Amino acid sequence: xxxxxxxxxxxxxxxxxxxxxxxxxxxxxxxxxxxxxxxxxxxxxxxxxxxxxxxxxxxxxxxxxxxxxxxxxxxxxxxxxxxxxxxxxxxxxxxxxxxxxxxxxxxxxxxxxxxxxxxxxxxxxxxxxxxxxxxxxxxxxxxxxxxxxxxxxxxxxxxxxxxxxxxxxxxxxxxxxxxxxxxxxxxxxxxxxxxxxxxxxxxxxxxxxxxxxxxxxxxxxxxxxxxxxxxxxxxxxxxxxxxxxxxxxxxxxxxxxxxxxxxxxxxxxxxxxxxxxxxxxxxxxxxxxxxxxxxxxxxxxxxxxxxxxxxxxxxxxxxxxxxxxxxxxxxxxxxxxxxxxxxxxxxxxxxxxxxxxxxxxxxxxxxxxxxxxxxxxxxxxxxxxxxxxxxxxxxxxxxxxxxxxxxxxxxxxxxxxxxxxxxxxxxxxxxxxxxxxxxxxxxxxxxxxxxxxxxxxxxxxxxxxxxxxxxxxxxxxxxxxxxxxxxxxxxxxxxxxxxxxxxxxxxxxxxxxxxxxxxxxxxxxxxxxxxxxxxxx
Amino acid sequence: xxxxxxxxxxxxxxxxxxxxxxxxxxxxxxxxxxxxxxxxxxxxxxxxxxxxxxxxxxxxxxxxxxxxxxxxxxxxxxxxxxxxxxxxxxxxxxxxxxxxxxxxxxx
Numbered sequence: 003x004x005x006x007x008x009x010x011x012x013x014x015x016x017x018x019x020x021x022x023x024x025x026x027x028x029x030x031x032x033x034x035x036x037x038x039x040x041x042x043x044x045x046x047x048x049x050x051x052x053x054x055x056x057x058x059x060x061x062x063x064x065x066x067x068x069x070x071x072x073x074x075x076x077x078x079x080x081x082x083x084x085x086x087x088x089x090x091x092x093x094x095x096x097x098x099x100x101x102x103x104x105x106x107x108x109x110x111x112x113x114x115x116x117x118x119x120x121x122x123x124x125x126x127x128x129x130x131x132x133x134x135x136x137x138x139x140x141x142x143x144x145x146x147x148x149x150x151x152x153x154x155x156x157x158x159x160x161x162x163x164x165x166x167x168x169x170x171x172x173x174x175x176x177x178x179x180x181x182x183x184x185x186x187x188x189x190x191x192x193x194x195x196x197x198x199x200x201x202x203x204x205x206x207x208x209x210x211x212x213x214x215x216x217x218x219x220x221x222x223x224x225x226x227x228x229x230x231x232x233x234x235x236x237x238x239x240x241x242x243x244x245x246x247x248x249x250x251x252x253x254x255x256x257x258x259x260x261x262x263x264x265x266x267x268x269x270x271x272x273x274x275x276x277x278x279x280x281x282x283x284x285x286x287x288x289x290x291x292x293x294x295x296x297x298x299x300x301x302x303x304x305x306x307x308x309x310x311x312x313x314x315x316x317x318x319x320x321x322x323x324x325x326x327x328x329x330x331x332x333x334x335x336x337x338x339x340x341x342x343x344x345x346x347x348x349x350x351x352x353x354x355x356x357x358x359x360x361x362x363x364x365x366x367x368x369x370x371x372x373x374x375x376x377x378x379x380x381x382x383x384x385x386x387x388x389x390x391x392x393x394x395x396x397x398x399x400x401x402x403x404x405x406x407x408x409x410x411x412x413x414x415x416x417x418x419x420x421x422x423x424x425x426x427x428x429x430x431x432x433x434x435x436x437x438x439x440x441x442x443x444x445x446x447x448x449x450x451x452x453x454x455x456x457x458x459x460x461x462x463x464x465x466x467x468x469x470x471x472x473x474x475x476x477x478x479x480x481x482x483x484x485x486x487x488x489x490x491x492x493x494x495x496x497x498x499x500x501x502x503x504x505x506x507x508x509x510x511x512x513x514x515x516x517x518x519x520x521x522x523x524x525x526x527x528x529x530x531x532x533x534x535x536x537x538x539x
Numbered sequence: 540x541x542x543x544x545x546x547x548x549x550x551x552x553x554x555x556x557x558x559x560x561x562x563x564x565x566x567x568x569x570x571x572x573x574x575x576x577x578x579x580x581x582x583x584x585x586x587x588x589x590x591x592x593x594x595x596x597x598x599x600x601x602x603x604x605x606x607x608x609x610x611x612x613x614x615x616x617x618x619x620x621x622x623x624x625x626x627x628x629x630x631x632x633x634x635x636x637x638x639x640x641x642x643x644x645x646x
Contacts, residue, residue: 047596048593245611476632
């Protein structure tokens with residue numbers, strides 16, 4: 003089967019949806035595909051709060067102040083042009099979302115902005131209660147449905163980007179439920195597949211955040227950057243088990259109510275004095291070190307307490323969420339919960355210009371899939387802003403590229419070779435790889451742990467190296483095998499970049515190199531050559 | 540030694556019902572049990588989910604003992620639980636049904 007379009011957008015999270023809308027606004031015919039359902043998979047829909055933009059609604063603000071905070075949080079490694087795009091264009095995007103009816107929380111008609119760690123003033127907008135991501139996704143999806151120039155196709159997994167000489171001319175995809183291969187020919191292609199947090203056993207990711215886009219880009223000849231910088235969200239929910247709640251849920255609780263982060267002895271070890279002020283990299287390392295020193299909570303994290311809050315305060319701040327906690331047997335006025343660092347976001351990603359162009363003509367990227375705007379550590383609130391601002395820019399650039407380039411002649415989907423019979427359980431191998439990444443390429447790293455991880459990663463070559471036969475129709479095991487193949491490549495890029503960076507900076511903490519080194523104020527790139535993956539400083 | 544605790548998931552598949560014993564820990568969800576089966580017993584078992592635990596994506600809807608539930612919010616229990624695909628949607632395979640809106644499908 004074959005399809006043809008001006009602009010192909012891969013991934014229908016916040017970045018992909020905004021990119022599609024913007025490309026259509028610029029006059030392009032757009033095809034938006036997602037391996038999951040449109041607007042349901044990916045990270046945006048799971049974002050509970052908050053979105054940073056210098057609206058100046060709560061206190062006077064300018065995007066330059068937001069930029070200064072973003073650069074400081076990035077520990078010297080941000081690509082300033084990308085950070086600027088996030089902070090400057092982000093303001094317009096947040097206002098446009100407001101005009102589209104997203105429903106940013108308001109007080110007396112004025113948009114409310116909260117003060118998040120690392121920001122110099124109240125700057126973060128949100129939708130109550132814990133509803134920011136779903137509201138953003140729904141708003142964008144509603145716009146998509148009203149835009150006839152955009153064709154939306156779910157359950158379509160992109161397997162490879164197609165090239166004609168140096169140029170990207172579309173993608174080969176698998177329609178998951180029917181098992182049909184589909185070639186999609188496009189004049190321009192945008193990768194908006196999100197990050198790689200599914201590589202880690204403890205993550206806040208959805209099932210489709212295994213780094214697909216990084217693997218696609220590498221194999222098409224594009225470069226990745228800053229792959230060693232995986233952000234761990236310090237206070238992911240650990241215990242007791244909660245259902246129907248995102249593990250990042252304590253973030254908004256701390257924004258609104260402060261809360262006390264305690265070790266086993268009941269001491270605040272971050273000198274926060276009940277305020278939510280520690281940057282994510284610092285809080286993550288502090289919790290891991292408390293646990294290592296034997297001062298962790300029973301399940302290996304820290305305690306988070308809202309016992310100082312009254313039931314009325316809790317209800318005013320979180321309304322129906324308090325009921326959901328009660329259903330899980332938790333009364334925060336009486337019970338502390340356990341929290342621990344959890345893989346949450348990836349600062350690194352595909353290397354692009356401020357126009358979101360990769361080094362492959364016709365190939366663009368947007369959102370978390372892009373590396374560089376957040377350097378070595380991301381400020382809270384910057385991820386959704388990045389998705390929207392970069393999505394908009396990518397849509398604009400791709401539409402311009404499409405209007406000035408010739409279409410490649412559509413051809414049938416290339417035959418996919420039969421391959422060997424799958425003789426392993428790829429779902430089990432993914433779980434093993436996630437355990438290794440969490441233990442050895444997690445918040446604290448050493449040369450030894452990284453080498454151990456690389457040995458595991460390389461041992462997957464036998465399973466991932468040769469094609470595996472796909473059964474007709476929906477073949478769940480084959481889909482896992484495809485994911486494992488991508489995850490293996492991306493895991494190698496993370497571990498090798500981490501091994502090469504012999505210093506500690508932001509989210510990359512080497513126990514054997516605890517200091518930040520001036521000489522390492524530079525970024526590493528990864529590309530795929532004939533001899534495999536290459537990391538260059 | 541504590542006796543091992545188990546839940547039994549009786550799953551409707553093309554060839555009929557198939558039962559799997561999965562380890563039970565208090566607090567686990569039905570989706571945890573289904574994912575355990577995929578990683579330990581049968582990677583070919585087809586299920587649909589995306590957000591895993593947040594109840595945000597709404598993709599994991601199926602039938603448990605004749606009632607429509609989300610697998611990610613339904614607690615696993617130490618008994619036999621009968622799991623079936625949604626009855627009013629076209630069956631794709633095992634527990635996966637065609638739930639995409641018609642104008643967002645390829646075919």
